[in-house]
Amino acid sequence: xxxxxxxxxxxxxxxxxxxxxxxxxxxxxxxxxxxxxxxxxxxxxxxxxxxxxxxxxxxxxxxxxxxxxxxxxxxxxxxxxxxxxxxxxxxxxxxxxxxxxxxxxxxxxxxxxxxxxxxxxxxxxxxxxxxxxxxxxxxxxxxxxxxxxxxxxxxxxxxxxxxxxxxxxxxxxxxxxxxxxxxxxxxxxxxxxxxxxxxxxxxxxxxxxxxxxxxxxxxxxxxxxxxxxxxxxxxxxxxxxxxxxxxxxxxxxxxxxxxxxxxxxxxxxxxxxxxxxxxxxxxxxxxxxxxxxxxxxxxxxxxxxxxxxxxxxxxxxxxxxxxxxxxxxxxxxxxxxxxxxxxxxxxxxxxxxxxxxxxxxxxxxxxxxxxxxxxxxxxxxxxxxxxxxxxxxxxxxxxxxxxxxxxxxxxxxxxxxxxxxxxxxxxxxxxxxxxxxxxxxxxxxxxxxxxxxxxxxxxxxxxxxxxxxxxxxxxxxxxxxxxxxxxxxxxxxxxxxxxxxxxxxxxxxxxxxxxxxxxxxxxxxxxxxxxxxxxxxxxxxxxxxxxxxxxxxxxxxxxxxxxxxxxxxxxxxxxxxxxxxxxxxxxxxxxxxxxxxxxxxxxxxxxxxxxxxxxxxxxxxxxxxxxxxxxxxxxxxxxxxxxxxxxxxxxxxxxxxxxxxxxxxxxxxxxxxxxxxxxxxxxxxxxxxxxxxxxxxxxxxxxxxxxxxxxxxxxxxxxxxxxxxxxxxxxxxxxxxxxxxxxxxxxxxxxxxxxxxxxxxxxxxxxxxxx
Amino acid sequence: xxxxxxxxxxxxxxxxxxxxxxxxxxxxxxxxxxxxxxxxxxxxxxxxxxxxxxxxxxxxxxxxxxxxxxxxxxxxxxxxxxxxxxxxxxxxxxxxxxxxxxxxxxxxxxxxxxxxxxxxxxxxxxxxxxxxxxxxxxxxx
Numbered sequence: 001x002x003x004x005x006x007x008x009x010x011x012x013x014x015x016x017x018x019x020x021x022x023x024x025x026x027x028x029x030x031x032x033x034x035x036x037x038x039x040x041x042x043x044x045x046x047x048x049x050x051x052x053x054x055x056x057x058x059x060x061x062x063x064x065x066x067x068x069x070x071x072x073x074x075x076x077x078x079x080x081x082x083x084x085x086x087x088x089x090x091x092x093x094x095x096x097x098x099x100x101x102x103x104x105x106x107x108x109x110x111x112x113x114x115x116x117x118x119x120x121x122x123x124x125x126x127x128x129x130x131x132x133x134x135x136x137x138x139x140x141x142x143x144x145x146x147x148x149x150x151x152x153x154x155x156x157x158x159x160x161x162x163x164x165x166x167x168x169x170x171x172x173x174x175x176x177x178x179x180x181x182x183x184x185x186x187x188x189x190x191x192x193x194x195x196x197x198x199x200x201x202x203x204x205x206x207x208x209x210x211x212x213x214x215x216x217x218x219x220x221x222x223x224x225x226x227x228x229x230x231x232x233x234x235x236x237x238x239x240x241x242x243x244x245x246x247x248x249x250x251x252x253x254x255x256x257x258x259x260x261x262x263x264x265x266x267x268x269x270x271x272x273x274x275x276x277x278x279x280x281x282x283x284x285x286x287x288x289x290x291x292x293x294x295x296x297x298x299x300x301x302x303x304x305x306x307x308x309x310x311x312x313x314x315x316x317x318x319x320x321x322x323x324x325x326x327x328x329x330x331x332x333x334x335x336x337x338x339x340x341x342x343x344x345x346x347x348x349x350x351x352x353x354x355x356x357x358x359x360x361x362x363x364x365x366x367x368x369x370x371x372x373x374x375x376x377x378x379x380x381x382x383x384x385x386x387x388x389x390x391x392x393x394x395x396x397x398x399x400x401x402x403x404x405x406x407x408x409x410x411x412x413x414x415x416x417x418x419x420x421x422x423x424x425x426x427x428x429x430x431x432x433x434x435x436x437x438x439x440x441x442x443x444x445x446x447x448x449x450x451x452x453x454x455x456x457x458x459x460x461x462x463x464x465x466x467x468x469x470x471x472x473x474x475x476x477x478x479x480x481x482x483x484x485x486x487x488x489x490x491x492x493x494x495x496x497x498x499x500x501x502x503x504x505x506x507x508x509x510x511x512x513x514x515x516x517x518x519x520x521x522x523x524x525x526x527x528x529x530x531x532x533x534x535x536x537x538x539x540x541x542x543x544x545x546x547x548x549x550x551x552x553x554x555x556x557x558x559x560x561x562x563x564x565x566x567x568x569x570x571x572x573x574x575x576x577x578x579x580x581x582x583x584x585x586x587x588x589x590x591x592x593x594x595x596x597x598x599x600x601x602x603x604x605x606x607x608x609x610x611x612x613x614x615x616x617x618x619x620x621x622x623x624x625x626x627x628x629x630x631x632x633x634x635x636x637x638x639x640x641x642x643x644x645x646x647x648x649x650x651x652x653x654x655x656x657x658x659x660x661x662x663x664x665x666x667x668x669x670x671x672x673x674x675x676x677x678x679x680x681x682x683x684x685x686x687x688x689x690x691x692x693x694x695x696x697x698x699x700x701x702x703x704x705x706x707x708x709x710x711x712x713x714x715x716x717x718x719x720x721x722x723x724x725x726x727x728x729x730x731x732x733x734x735x736x737x738x739x740x741x742x743x744x745x746x747x748x749x750x751x752x753x754x755x756x757x758x759x760x761x762x763x764x765x766x767x768x769x770x771x
Numbered sequence: 772x773x774x775x776x777x778x779x780x781x782x783x784x785x786x787x788x789x790x791x792x793x794x795x796x797x798x799x800x801x802x803x804x805x806x807x808x809x810x811x812x813x814x815x816x817x818x819x820x821x822x823x824x825x826x827x828x829x830x831x832x833x834x835x836x837x838x839x840x841x842x843x844x845x846x847x848x849x850x851x852x853x854x855x856x857x858x859x860x861x862x863x864x865x866x867x868x869x870x871x872x873x874x875x876x877x878x879x880x881x882x883x884x885x886x887x888x889x890x891x892x893x894x895x896x897x898x899x900x901x902x903x904x905x906x907x908x909x910x911x912x
Contacts (some may be wrong), residue, residue: 396780396814401798407785409779416778670776676828678791766774 005290005303006173008570012307014042019275022658023308023364024122024270026317026651031356032320034261036327037640038238038352041254044335047344048162049245054341055110055159057243058201060218060236061086064229065196072228077468081202081226084108089191090740095135097126097177098166101191104182108179108201109160111182112342115139116154119717122186122204126154130340131164131179132451133270148191156182157342164340165243167619168235171746173245175340213651214238224437230577234465246339256437256718262429267651268360269385270423272308278662279304280375281388287376288383297376305368312364317561323356334640339357353400413663420659421695422423427655428699429706434648436707438641439735445630447730452578452626458527458604463501465618488613495607497527498600504557507565508547514725516557518583520589527604528574528583536571538583542726544573546719555582568594577704577728578626600687645742660692664761671758672765681759689754693747700743773827775815775836781822781843782811785829804866805829805859821852825859832863839863841873845880850912857883857907879912 013020041215048260051057051700059081066626073083086109088102102490104118104126105111111118117140127145132155143150164175202221208214218236225231237243280287283304290300324346335341378388397415399408412422467481500520524533530538549570558565574583590599603609664671671684679687708731715729772830775784782798789795802808803836805825808819815823824844831839863881864871873884881887882905889897 128854317788395817397781397811398812399780401782401786405783405790409787412783667776667778670778671776672773673776674787676774676790 003299003303005299005729006306008303009307013311016279018661019278019658020307021310022271022654025654026271027315027360028319028322029311030261030264030268030360031316032322032327034257034264035320035323035349035352035356037257037331038254038356039324039346039349040328040331040335041257042349042352043051043347044341046347047342048250049344051112051159051162055112055237055525056108056203057159057494058084058108058237059204059207059214060221060234060240061160061199061201062222062225062231062235063233063612064198064200065232066230067694068200068229073227076202076225079221080205081221082205084201084203086199087188087194087203088194088197090189091145091199092189092193093143093147095143097131097135097179099131099143099145099179099181100166101125101181101183101188103130103188103511105158108203109158112157112344114155114157116152119153119157119182119184119187121151122184122190123149123151124187124571125150125181125183127152127181128161128175128179128340129155129157129166129182130175130336133337134176135179138585148227150181151189157340158182159342160240161242161478162247162339162341162610163242163249165242165245165397168239168241170633173241174280178460183185192676209665211238219373246341247604250335253524256640258355259714259718260434260647263434264630264651265359265363267427267430267655269363270366270368270557271416271655272428273371274420274423274662276304276308276368276371277375278665280372281386282665284383284386284388291376291383297373300376301369301372304372305365306556308364308368309361312361314359318479319352323352330386330643339639350770359519370698408688409687410694412665413667413688413691414695417663417666420662421699423653424659424695425699425702427659428652428696428743429650429703431648431655432700432743433710433714433737434474435645435652435742436711436735438644438648439738440711440729440731441641441717442634442734443732444727445634446731447732448577448727449627449628451728451730452630453623455575455577456623456626457576457578458497459622460608461602461604461621462609462612463602463618463621464612464616465528467615486614487618490611491603493603493605493611495605496603496609497522497525498586498604499602499604500586500595500599501601502589502593502595503567504559506547508556509557514580517579518557518589519581519639520586521545521583521604523585523603530572530574530583532571532583532585535569536569537588537589538572538574539570540576540579540581541573542577542728543580543582544570546726546730549573556583577726580726649746652743653750656696656750657753660689660750661757663692664688664754664757668761668764671761672763672767675761676766684758685755688758689751693751694756696743696747700740772822773815775823775826775830777815778815780847781807781818781826784815784826785833788830789834791843792836794835796833796834801829801833804862806855810859812822819852820848821855823853824848824856828856828859828863832869833866835867835869839871840870842869843875844873845875845877853877854910857910861907877912879910882910888911 042629077083084107086102086105088100090098090100092434093099111126113126116126118126125144132152132607137152139154140150141152143152158180161180163173164178164180165173166178167454204366212235215238216404218238221236222231222234225234262289274740287300291297328346330345375388382388395757399411401408403411464485499522502518502520504514504516504518506514518537521528521532528538532538539555539557543549547555551570551572553570554568555564555570568582568584586600587597589595590597667688671688674684675681675688712729717724776787779787782802785798785801787836789798799808801813805828807822807825807829810818810822814825828841828844841860844856848856857880860871860873863869873880875881881889883901884901884903885904887897887899887901888895
């Protein structure tokens with residue numbers, strides 16, 4: 001005969017729909033959201049990584065001022081590379097943007113068609129998908145540039161432009177004002193050929209394995225090519241931001257979501273433990289009777305585990321389905337919103353499945369089994385008496401009769417439910433932490449932007465770029481190029497002040513290696529007010545904050561691809577939050593790096609410098625460039641904040657709902673009796689709901705200082721693990737107000753539900769349910 | 772059984788009733804009358820059945836009601852405890868002067884009442900004034 005208890009399963013589900021709905025929602029939302037994200041991230045990352053081979057992405061490119069001859073080409077290719085023409089013409093469009101137009105590529109840097117078709121006729125064009133999105137263009141529209149009218153036939157992703165950097169030295173890419181496109185050879189021919197840029201992509205015949213090898217190889221190649229032709233520009237792939245930026249940046253959200261997942265798993269374990277103990281308490285009489293009539297412990301454990309496990313399983317299945325469909329698409333859309341990525345294939349993510357599905361399922365199993373096994377050790381008689389405490393009840397806490405009756409009553413409710421309230425505190429702590437992070441990031445970024453703005457070294461920092469030909473051509477060419485450079489970089493601007501700069505990498509263990517800009521400045525500089533009388537260096541406050549540096553410490557920096565290591569003593573912290581940098585005397589810097597006494601590499605200036613040659617300006621560090629990191633974060637994480645806040649509030653509501661439901665259920669008989677005695681629903685609510693309200697408010701308030709400390713720790717961990725640069729954490733006091741409002745608001749909804757539940761407690765509960 | 776609120780003390784359970792009344796009885800005095808004054812700080816599960824019943828009665832009469840309905844007040848109690856409770860009900864009746872309607876299956880208890888209404892299957896079989904009322908202490912069954 002089949003176990004007749006099985007018939008209870010569906011009925012129990014119907015009777016306890018609220019409780020199981022909570023478990024279900026927790027599972028579905030966590031799995032959906034987290035695995036959706038991890039799957040999207042993993043799939044996009046794979047698509048990106050595979051694109052190198054799939055689209056045969058170049059190993060580098062260089063630009064010459066003229067087309068190279070066959071003999072020159074043969075000489076270059078003898079260096080172990082294959083060259084491909086990748087000529088382009090930049091065209092100003094009527095919408096104010098610049099589009100870099102290529103011929104459709106056939107051998108290297110292949111184009112991924114995202115929508116429509118590639119151009120066939122000479123007036124047809126396929127433009128970058130993200131540029132199209134940002135400029136409201138789509139297939140069938142017309143793109144006008146001067147006298148040309150292009151019919152858009154397709155939206156594409158160029159494999160060598162996943163991040164739309166116009167110039168490799170740009171601090172940030174701009175996918176609104178800059179786009180790339182491909183046209184037919186005929187279409188290309190009708191463009192203004194005076195603007196033609198002779199760009200050549202190369203692919204190594206034998207690919208270097210390590211980054212170091214790649215660097216050496218490319219440097220040798222640059223020297224070799226420099227002797228054959230005059231180089232305008234030379235960018236090996238590992239330095240090409242348009243190709244590499246996307247990959248470097250994509251992993252940064254991952255760390256954050258993983259932290260979120262751990263938090264939710266902890267909350268889940270508590271929620272599961274509470275639901276099962278609640279079930280046992282409610283079913284005590286039944287369990288006692290069944291045990292007394294001969295059911296074994298094992299049979300009962302199995303019986304009471306069936307439903308929660310079933311619900312968790314269904315939640316897991318639906319969560320995964322949603323994760324791989326809706327949530328994944330949302331996350332993928334976020335990536336497509338930032339980067340011009342090729343098409344992707346959804347890849348099953350084993351880690352995501354393990355973390356979001358297997359682990360919660362195991363926790364559910366373990367918690368249920370453990371609690372049931374433990375509780376079922378009590379004798380059947382104890383169950384029949386509904387005495388599950390295991391030990392004798394302690395004396396009641398004495399409360400003075402002078403305390404008003406309602407207050408005492410509420411205190412008793414709080415004492416009765418201390419364990420529930422502890423779980424509530426933990427739940428609030430964690431959900432508020434998620435909420436705080438969601439609210440904090442945008443405001444921290446805002447604050448950072450303002451701080452940087454108030455704190456600029458100079459309104460403009462010009463970093464000069466020595467032309468490639470000045471270091472790679474023949475001796476005579478070099479001399480001419482250098483002379484032109486020196487003449488072209490003189491300025492009469494009185495605000496301008498020369499400085500030297502040198503880039504090194506950090507060499508600290510446990511941190512991501514990152515670039516540090518060393519400034520060599522005039523000791524009497526009007527832009528950098530620091531005391532350079534001693535030998536040490538000043539580090540920016542961002543640097544000091546990130547690496548926990550203080551005066552007197554020693555910093556160690558190294559050349560990026562070499563083993564040369566430099567140590568400096570910190571003479572002071574310079575209040576500058578915009579970037580991680582080091583300040584020293586110009587003389588000291590020039591000497592340290594053997595640059596010559598006269599060397600300088602840029603200007604500080606409070607006014608724009610107009611009299612230096614455009615082509616020698618490598619980049620201008622102005623406010624826009626310096627706040628790149630915060631905008632980059634805003635772009636890559638900003639979209640997620642809304643989702644995170646929603647998720648946090650959902651979990652908050654779910655936890656509070658479950659706990660207050662348990663509290664009301666526990667007291668159903670007392671509530672029923674008070675109704676019989678003549679208490680109104682309002683009065684009963686004031687007794688039972690207000691006590692929970694007090695606890696919720698206290699928990700929320702208590703969570704603030706704890707969260708502040710946790711956030712400092714967490715923010716630091718995230719900043720260290722996921723990105724270069726540094727943003728100072730700033731907690732806007734308004735965030736606390738917002739968190740309180742969100743908490744109180746969502747609690748209010750739960751309280752209404754509880755009021756409804758109290759009203760529904762029937763009077764006969766107390767009369768009929770005589771123990 | 773007595774529907775006391777498990778997480779409130781004896782005194783607080785009585786106060787649950789007092790709160791509802793505009794002219795409640797003095798709780799301390801009532802606890803003395805009920806004989807549970809020394810147990811006032813205990814929780815219901817630390818009490819015997821009789822003490823729990825006293826508390827429940829206390830909760831009912833602290834409101835100082837004109838009529839007190841007692842449904843089988845001795846139903847789950849042993850002989851001695853039952854008599855204690857009946858004596859208490861008698862005392863309450865004399866001291867506070869409220870009307871008490873008591874339902875019981877114990878035939879002997881009718882002798883302490885002023886009026887007896889005998890019911891069977893919901894029908895009144897007898898209704899008479901008890902001329903030979905005896906104190907609760909002298910009831911025997």
